[in-house]
Amino acid sequence: MKLYYSPGACSLAPHIALAEAGIPADIVRVDLRTHKLPDGSDYHKVNPKGYVPAVQLEDGTVLTEVSILLQYIADRKPGSLAPAFGNLERYKLMEWLNFVATEIHKTYGPLWHQPSDEVRASVIARLGKRYAIVEAQLAKHPFLAGSAFTIADAYLFTVTRWASMLKVDLSAFPHVAAYMKRIDERPAVKAAIAAEHGTK
Numbered sequence: 714m715k716l717y718y719s720p721g722a723c724s725l726a727p728h729i730a731l732a733e734a735g736i737p738a739d740i741v742r743v744d745l746r747t748h749k750l751p752d753g754s755d756y757h758k759v760n761p762k763g764y765v766p767a768v769q770l771e772d773g774t775v776l777t778e779v780s781i782l783l784q785y786i787a788d789r790k791p792g793s794l795a796p797a798f799g800n801l802e803r804y805k806l807m808e809w810l811n812f813v814a815t816e817i818h819k820t821y822g823p824l825w826h827q828p829s830d831e832v833r834a835s836v837i838a839r840l841g842k843r844y845a846i847v848e849a850q851l852a853k854h855p856f857l858a859g860s861a862f863t864i865a866d867a868y869l870f871t872v873t874r875w876a877s878m879l880k881v882d883l884s885a886f887p888h889v890a891a892y893m894k895r896i897d898e899r900p901a902v903k904a905a906i907a908a909e910h911g912t913k
């Protein structure tokens with residue numbers, strides 16, 4: 714399996730899932746400014762969408778979209794990073810994955826593009842509402858989907874790392890802060906981050 718990534722981008726979520734599941738993968742860095750791969754070829758040939766992440770399977774099939782890659786990876790090791798399909802817990806997990814994708818991940822988007830003060834304030838207010846929901850969940854449970862680490866944590870952790878870089882103040886959410894520290898200390902998470910920065 715090959716994972717196409719950019720350091721610290723949302724591709725870190727499937728990278729963490731692979732590391733947590735102990736699934737070996739080749740990681741291929743994508744330059745998101747030029748859309749070039751290290752060998753100089755055009756990343757659009759792998760993923761016409763142009764964005765990371767993408768996973769290429771041994772038979773050449775390319776899968777994209779963070780939530781789907783996370784579930785694909787989790788299902789290689791059933792029961793470890795996601796409840797089995799058909800269980801209500803799986804749908805609760807998918808609910809969290811979709812929430813992180815559409816209400817948190819994509820809400821950060823405008824902050825990467827020098828927004829006006831007005832846009833920035835409205836994005837931050839929206840993120841605050843979404844993190845209030847996460848805070849309430851983490852006040853009751855150690856992980857987003859309950860008592861065990863799942864792929865939803867790989868995703869939430871990855872996008873919440875952007876807060877300090879983008880000067881989004883999350884100090885109103887102490888359970889989120891404690892959670893970020895806990896996830897950051899997981900050996901597989903450390904290994905994935907180090908691999909992306911070339912310091913295994």
Ligand SMILES: N[C@@H](CCC(=O)N[C@@H](CS)C(=O)NCC(=O)O)C(=O)O
Pocket residue numbers: 722723724745763764765766777778779780814
């Ligand atoms: N819907 C996509 C969004 C992926 C995405 O936002 N990727 C960002 C990095 S976090 C990216 O590659 N942006 C560069 C671009 O769009 O060209 C998914 O869920 O995988």
